[in-house]
Amino acid sequence: MGRHKEFDKEAVLHKAMLVFWKKGYEAASIPELLEAMELSRSSLYETFGDKQTLYIEAINQYKKWRQAKRDVLVHATSAKSGIRQYFELQIDSALDSESPGGCLITNAAVGMDSPDEQLNTLIRERFDELEKSFYELLRKGQESAEISPEKDIKSLAHLLLNLNHSINIVAKVQGNRSKIQQMIDLVMEML
DSSP states (O other): OOOOOOOOHHHHHHHHHHHHHHOOEEEEEEEEHHHTTTTOOOHHHHSSSHHHHHHHHHHHHHHHHHHHHHHHHHOOHHHHHHHHHHHHHHHHHHTOOSSSSSSSSHHHHTTOOOOHHHHHHHHHHHHHHHHHHHHHHHHHHHTTTSSSSSSSSHHHHHHHHHHHHHHHHHHHTTTOHHHHHHHHHHHHHHO
């Protein structure tokens, strides 16, 4: 009977996440994933089952990894400063030269032509969670009179969600911090 290699599941999942983030689901080959994760084919399949399950786990890992950014919205004492701080972190993240650029969730959504409903649902849930976080903070802003009660915060939350994901795409294509910052400034004026 062969000896099972011990490894840190979180660490290898992080490595897989980076491959999927950079290449996307379809373009990430099993040999590339195995090399990045430093696993044998049998260890990959014994631990994760298949490529799609690995991808779903990588998306969930990404959510945990980026939770601190989302927490800025949840714990903000001011709606406007919380939203600005969130987007400053978002710009830093999208332009981070140490990461594949953009956002794994945005990239997954752009390639969301998968027939797998579990994967499509997972991506929609990530979008919905972020939009709800924006909405809740905007609602608090209205309660504290920081944001006018006439503002349609449901539409503003949707706008902020779209801004978030457009930053990821623009950062990959242009990588121009000042243009992205100008977008944020314009949207902040709308609040």
